[in-house]
Amino acid sequence: MSRTFVGMPPFPDAARAALADSQLRANLARATATIRSKRAAAVGEVEAWEALREAGAAIKDATLARLDEHLLDLERALTARGATVHWARDAAEAAAIVIDVARAHGVDEVVKVKSMATQEIDLNARLAEAGIAAWETDLAELIVQLGEDLPSHILVPAIHRNRAEIRDIFRTRMAAAGRPAPQDLTDDPAQLAEAARLHLREKFLRAKVAVSGANFAVAETGTLVVVESEGNGRMCLTLPEVLVSVVGVEKVVPTYRDLEVFLQLLPRSSTGERMNPYTSMWTGVTPGDGPQEVHVVLLDSGRTRALADEVGRQVLRCIRCSACLNVCPVYERVGGHAYGSVYPGPIGAILGPLLKGVGSDEQVDSLPFASSLCGACYEVCPVKIDIPSVLVDLRAQVVDHHRGDRVPKAEAVAMKAAGWALGDARRLGVAEAVAGVGGRVLGRPSRRAAPGGRVALGRLPWLGERWTQARDLPVPPARSFRRWWSEERGRR
Amino acid sequence: MSAREDILAAVAAAYGSGPRPDVAVPRGYLADRPAPGDPALLDLFVERVEDYGARVTRCAPLEVRHAVIRALAGAAPVVIPPGLDLDVPAALLDEGLAHEALDAADAVVTTGTLAIAETGTIVLTHGAGQGRRALTLVPDLHVCILDAAQVVADVPAAIARLDPTLPQTWISGPSATSDIELSRVAGVHGPRSLQVVLVSP
Numbered sequence: 001m002s003r004t005f006v007g008m009p010p011f012p013d014a015a016r017a018a019l020a021d022s023q024l025r026a027n028l029a030r031a032t033a034t035i036r037s038k039r040a041a042a043v044g045e046v047e048a049w050e051a052l053r054e055a056g057a058a059i060k061d062a063t064l065a066r067l068d069e070h071l072l073d074l075e076r077a078l079t080a081r082g083a084t085v086h087w088a089r090d091a092a093e094a095a096a097i098v099i100d101v102a103r104a105h106g107v108d109e110v111v112k113v114k115s116m117a118t119q120e121i122d123l124n125a126r127l128a129e130a131g132i133a134a135w136e137t138d139l140a141e142l143i144v145q146l147g148e149d150l151p152s153h154i155l156v157p158a159i160h161r162n163r164a165e166i167r168d169i170f171r172t173r174m175a176a177a178g179r180p181a182p183q184d185l186t187d188d189p190a191q192l193a194e195a196a197r198l199h200l201r202e203k204f205l206r207a208k209v210a211v212s213g214a215n216f217a218v219a220e221t222g223t224l225v226v227v228e229s230e231g232n233g234r235m236c237l238t239l240p241e242v243l244v245s246v247v248g249v250e251k252v253v254p255t256y257r258d259l260e261v262f263l264q265l266l267p268r269s270s271t272g273e274r275m276n277p278y279t280s281m282w283t284g285v286t287p288g289d290g291p292q293e294v295h296v297v298l299l300d301s302g303r304t305r306a307l308a309d310e311v312g313r314q315v316l317r318c319i320r321c322s323a324c325l326n327v328c329p330v331y332e333r334v335g336g337h338a339y340g341s342v343y344p345g346p347i348g349a350i351l352g353p354l355l356k357g358v359g360s361d362e363q364v365d366s367l368p369f370a371s372s373l374c375g376a377c378y379e380v381c382p383v384k385i386d387i388p389s390v391l392v393d394l395r396a397q398v399v400d401h402h403r404g405d406r407v408p409k410a411e412a413v414a415m416k417a418a419g420w421a422l423g424d425a426r427r428l429g430v431a432e433a434v435a436g437v438g439g440r441v442l443g444r445p446s447r448r449a450a451p452g453g454r455v456a457l458g459r460l461p462w463l464g465e466r467w468t469q470a471r472d473l474p475v476p477p478a479r480s481f482r483r484w485w486s487e488e489r490g491r492r
Numbered sequence: 493m494s495a496r497e498d499i500l501a502a503v504a505a506a507y508g509s510g511p512r513p514d515v516a517v518p519r520g521y522l523a524d525r526p527a528p529g530d531p532a533l534l535d536l537f538v539e540r541v542e543d544y545g546a547r548v549t550r551c552a553p554l555e556v557r558h559a560v561i562r563a564l565a566g567a568a569p570v571v572i573p574p575g576l577d578l579d580v581p582a583a584l585l586d587e588g589l590a591h592e593a594l595d596a597a598d599a600v601v602t603t604g605t606l607a608i609a610e611t612g613t614i615v616l617t618h619g620a621g622q623g624r625r626a627l628t629l630v631p632d633l634h635v636c637i638l639d640a641a642q643v644v645a646d647v648p649a650a651i652a653r654l655d656p657t658l659p660q661t662w663i664s665g666p667s668a669t670s671d672i673e674l675s676r677v678a679g680v681h682g683p684r685s686l687q688v689v690l691v692s693p
Binding site for chain 2: 027030031034035038047048051052054055058059061062065066067068071072081087088089093137138139140143156158159162163166189190192193194196197200201204205218221223229230231232234235237238239249256257259260261263264271273274275276277278279280281282283286288289290298300304305307308313
């Protein structure tokens with residue numbers, strides 16, 4: 001059975017647990033360092049990279065500003081080419097459409113191309129409830145599915161697993177899902193890939209119905225695009241008789257020509273290659289070639305909510321490359337599971353709250369704070385999503401949302417107290433004097449030094465611990481600036 | 493309201509009642525590049541294809557059959573698409589072969605529509621000589637014959653020449669995965685070997 005992200009703890013709690021897992025940190029550090037240097041080399045080769053980013057961002061912004069018109073164009077073009085277009089407001093509606101198609105063909109299994117949209121709507125679990133097995137065919141998704149695990153990266157969902165762990169999963173779990181792994185399987189990646197090839201081939205050859213997502217959907221022509229590496233995508237898009245593609249409404253681009261920008265930006269940003277091994281494009285039904293029944297499900301599931309957020313709507317430019325995960329100092333240390341969503345890392349920290357809505361639960365509200373705001377994510381984003389600015393805006397939204405809470409947050413109380421003290425010169429003078437005395441007392445036994453050589457306080461007790469457990473608090477000076485000023489200069 | 497009406501209404505409401513932004517798309521990335529078939533492009537294409545672990549054989553028009561036979565290296569059975577203008581010894585013509593028959597084939601020989609030098613990519617549009625999409629997917633070795641004049645400089649040059657209503661497969665090297673510790677392994681589900689025969693006069 002697949003696990004879901006429902007009911008995950010808020011980020012700080014999940015992060016603390018993840019940080020304690022040294023195997024996880026080693027796996028992540030190695031993997032993200034590899035992909036970072038590959039991406040840097042692939043991007044460095046392109047002289048016009050900045051111009052491509054500008055174009056990518058502008059195409060997406062222009063599309064979003066006229067999204068309703070482009071969606072209607074897409075629907076028209078797809079229908080004219082023999083595809084059936086469905087619309088789904090949410091996860092349940094999208095799943096019901098897929099289930100109906102599968103049942104209409106009397107199947108109890110479907111093969112799946114890796115797709116973030118179907119992950120997001122938890123399609124596999126919903127299909128399982130309807131008695132339909134969904135076989136993931138991407139290698140990393142297969143590892144996650146067989147291991148009854150959760151994805152932890154957008155591009156490489158099993159990035160948290162090393163080769164030895166993957167061998168163990170294949171050895172113990174493959175047999176229950178179909179063709180077993182070879183008895184003498186080692187942890188050599190080539191052997192592991194071969195085991196997956198043999199395990200999945202029988203599923204590809206017999207599958208009647210496939211489910212995919214799409215990286216892009218071209219409004220003027222009705223062309224759908226899937227970008228992949230292994231060939232499992234081509235298998236699913238080509239061999240079955242029926243194909244259902246679940247496509248987020250933000251995946252639309254107006255013209256076929258627009259692909260000339262994204263097919264340069266995406267592979268170099270995601271896998272760090274000049275081009276990914278396979279890109280498939282199809283436009284409705286092609287007689288005599290591939291699926292003869294083609295469905296497209298246009299999915300909202302929070303996207304129009306994100307579109308209404310003036311600062312946050314730029315998140316809908318995202319092409320799911322995962323470059324921001326690989327450069328993020330927070331992601332590198334805590335991994336993807338701590339974000340409690342299929343969208344981890346910096347993009348997940350803004351996408352989750354924007355899709356679900358600030359205030360929907362404690363976990364979602366913790367995400368905008370899961371960042372040091374260093375800005376590395378913005379620098380690598382191929383469509384120039386200003387993630388730090390959106391994070392800051394969402395933090396303000398979270399704070400505003402909780403202003404009316406019956407029990408105010410400790411931070412709100414502290415801010416209120418600070419406001420009271422800072423609002424009056426006499427009150428500030430008293431507070432400084434008290435802090436000075438406290439500093440002299442507390443600073444004496446401390447041996448910690450903050451950057452710059454100033455003595456720092458160790459861990460404070462009780463409420464103060466929540467601040468000082470991850471930060472240095474400089475010891476307050478014995479003499480405040482204002483007292484110094486009046487003593488040194490006031491005499492003249 | 494239907495889901496369709498609801499979603500369209502939510503999009504319309506998202507921008508409020510004022511005018512929607514008008515965004516111009518800057519195309520500063522376009523550059524003057526050599527014309528298709530330029531010798532410098534051919535060299536770049538060969539280098540980039542081989543960088544993916546695929547093999548390229550360059551030959552003259554009269555040597556194509558010989559080059560294909562060498563690239564096949566004894567693989568059998570070989571399947572070919574209708575419209576392939578080449579006599580491949582003992583090849584099985586695809587006239588709607590079952591999946592199992594494709595799975596039993598060791599190799600496939602096709603032509604292509606164009607190639608992209610900068611990215612080492614070949615593009616099939618699955619017409620005569622190229623076959624339906626499954627044909628170049630299931631067998632383990634794909635031999636693709638390309639003409640020098642089909643090699644264009646970059647992605648924009650390719651997009652400008654392609655017909656979006658035809659099914660397309662863009663192929664950059666053999667099937668690969670980086671899903672295990674992000675180290676690239678050649679060969680998962682698609683052909684594990686890709687051989688390109690590049691024909692120049």
